[in-house]
Every structure is written in C-alpha cells, then in structure tokens.
Amino acid sequence: MKKFMKDLLATTMVFAMATSLVGCGGSTEPAADDAAATGETLIMATNAEFPPYEFYEGSDVVGIDAEIGAAIAEKLGMDFKIEDMAFDSIIPAVTSGKASFGMAGMTVTEDRLQSVDFSDSYATGVQVVIVKEGSDITSVDDLFAEGASHVVGVQTGTTGDIYATDDIEGDGFGTVERFPKGADAVLALTQGKIDCVVIDNEPAKEFVAANEGLVILDTEYAVEDYAICLAKGSELTEKINAALAELIADGTVQEIIDKYISAE
Ligand code: ARG
Numbered sequence: 502m503k504k505f506m507k508d509l510l511a512t513t514m515v516f517a518m519a520t521s522l523v524g525c526g527g528s529t530e531p532a533a534d535d536a537a538a539t540g541e542t543l544i545m546a547t548n549a550e551f552p553p554y555e556f557y558e559g560s561d562v563v564g565i566d567a568e569i570g571a572a573i574a575e576k577l578g579m580d581f582k583i584e585d586m587a588f589d590s591i592i593p594a595v596t597s598g599k600a601s602f603g604m605a606g607m608t609v610t611e612d613r614l615q616s617v618d619f620s621d622s623y624a625t626g627v628q629v630v631i632v633k634e635g636s637d638i639t640s641v642d643d644l645f646a647e648g649a650s651h652v653v654g655v656q657t658g659t660t661g662d663i664y665a666t667d668d669i670e671g672d673g674f675g676t677v678e679r680f681p682k683g684a685d686a687v688l689a690l691t692q693g694k695i696d697c698v699v700i701d702n703e704p705a706k707e708f709v710a711a712n713e714g715l716v717i718l719d720t721e722y723a724v725e726d727y728a729i730c731l732a733k734g735s736e737l738t739e740k741i742n743a744a745l746a747e748l749i750a751d752g753t754v755q756e757i758i759d760k761y762i763s764a765e
C-alpha cells in the first residue's frame with residue numbers, strides 16, 4: 502500500500518512537471534521567439550534511461566537534467582531540443598558538433614576531460630552496488646576480497662563500467678557484463694544472471710523500488726560530480742556556467758531536484 506501510494510505520488514509529480522515543462526517551452530514566450538528568429542537551438546544530448554535525471558514520460562524526455570537544460574536554454578534565449586542516444590554516443594555527439602552539450606548525470610573524469618570541457622558541477626552522484634536480498638556480497642569490500650569472483654553488471658561506458666573494469670575485472674576479482682541500459686543490468690540481476698550492479702545512487706533507488714527483492718549496499722563505491730559536457734573551447738561553456746549559477750542562486754535548480762527526489 503505504501504509503495505503504491507508512493508508510485509502514485511511519483512506519477513502525479515511527473516505529470517505536473519511534464520505539464521509545466523510544456524508550459525515553459527511554449528513558443529509564445531518572447532525569448533523562444535527571438536531565438537527561433539535567429540535559428541539558434543540548444544541541442545542537449547542525453548541517454549534517457551536514467552531516472553530521475555532523464556527518462557521517458559510517454560514520448561517526452563523528462564527529469565532533472567531535461568528541466569535544468571530547458572531552464573538554461575530559456576535563460577540564454579535559445580530554443581531547446583533533446584536528442585536521446587546511447588550513453589557512450591553523447592561525447593562523440595558533442596565533439597562532432599551534432600549536439601550543443603551533453604547532460605546525462607555525467608560524471609566529470611580526467612579521461613573525459615581529454616576530449617570535452619565540463620561546466621561547473623550541478624549535482625553529486627554516488628556509485629552504489631545493488632544486490633539481491635540475502636546476497637553474499639554485503640559490502641563494497643566483498644567485491645575485492647581474496648578469492649572473490651563475481652559477475653558485475655554495468656551500463657556500457659559509465660563510470661560504473663570504468664571502475665568495475667579496472668578494479669574487479671582488471672584485478673582478477675570477477676567479470677563485468679555491460680548492458681545498453683541500467684535497467685537491463687537490473688533485470689539480469691533479478692533473473693540471477695549476474696551478482697550485482699554498479700550504478701549511480703538515484704537511478705539505483707528507482708530501480709530497487711520498481712523491483713522486488715533487491716537492496717542497495719550501505720557502503721559507497723565512489724562519490725562523483727555531475728556536470729554538463731561541451732566541445733573543447735566552446736564559447737557556450739561560460740554562458741552555461743553563468744546561467745547555471747543564476748539558476749542555482751535563485752533556487753530553480755533545487756526546486757527541480759526536489760520535484761524528482763523526495764527528501765528522506
Ligand atoms: N554518472 C555516470 C557516468 O557519468 C553514469 C551516467 C549515466 N547516465 C545516463 N543518462 N545513462 O558515467
């Protein structure tokens with residue numbers, strides 16, 4: 502019952518949000534009209550398999566990143582469009598200029614900084630481990646314990662993939678199975694095909710709430726910063742940082758986050 506109520510509430514919230522998103526993106530807004538006149542459209546590359554940051558509500562991509570992206574475009578007086586793609590296609594889309602920026606709960610890493618610039622950070626992410634209830638894995642350390650040999654599920658190209666590939670597969674503590682979507686990894690876990698999933702905490706909470714018999718380990722695998730990625734040297738970076746700073750200062754970013762993530 503409690504869970505049902507929560508789901509219902511979440512659905513209602515998402516609906517309210519989708520409605521307000523339509524409202525703020527309306528072509529009657531003067532800023533949007535100006536931008537349309539100059540033909541400037543901000544194209545956000547994302548991977549909409551990552552609730553509550555980006556996911557589908559009907560045929561619309563909604564979520565924290567979708568809304569912050571739209572708010573940035575509005576501040577800059579530009580039209581806004583979201584392009585959904587595989588997570589590991591986002592950086593290529595940005596470097597090739599097909600997208601203006603990438604926003605996908607994307608972690609700032611040294612490696613990615615070789616190919617893209619990042620905006621200031623707008624959120625913190627934590628890599629966590631999802632297991633089946635009663636699993637022999639009870640803490641993150643169990644993954645690196647002597648003799649450990651687990652099959653670890655991740656979404657392809659994510660930091661979960663990178664860490665698990667290095668720390669677990671690379672050091673002989675098991676193997677990594679890569680899935681196109683986090684939800685596919687979680688499904689494989691429920692089916693007993695893999696032993697755990699390494700993924701960001703907020704999507705982890707959503708996946709665990711949607712599936713019986715799964716738990717998130719208390720110990721954290723890694724703490725990270727989320728930011729927007731842009732082509733190296735892009736003139737947009739400064740503008741996006743300025744817009745982001747205003748949206749943080751006036752409470753818009755927090756409001757958006759609160760719509761999707763309920764305080765515990
Ligand atoms: N934070 C992780 C990373 O940067 C996972 C992001 C996955 N995002 C997504 N929209 N699927 O690699």
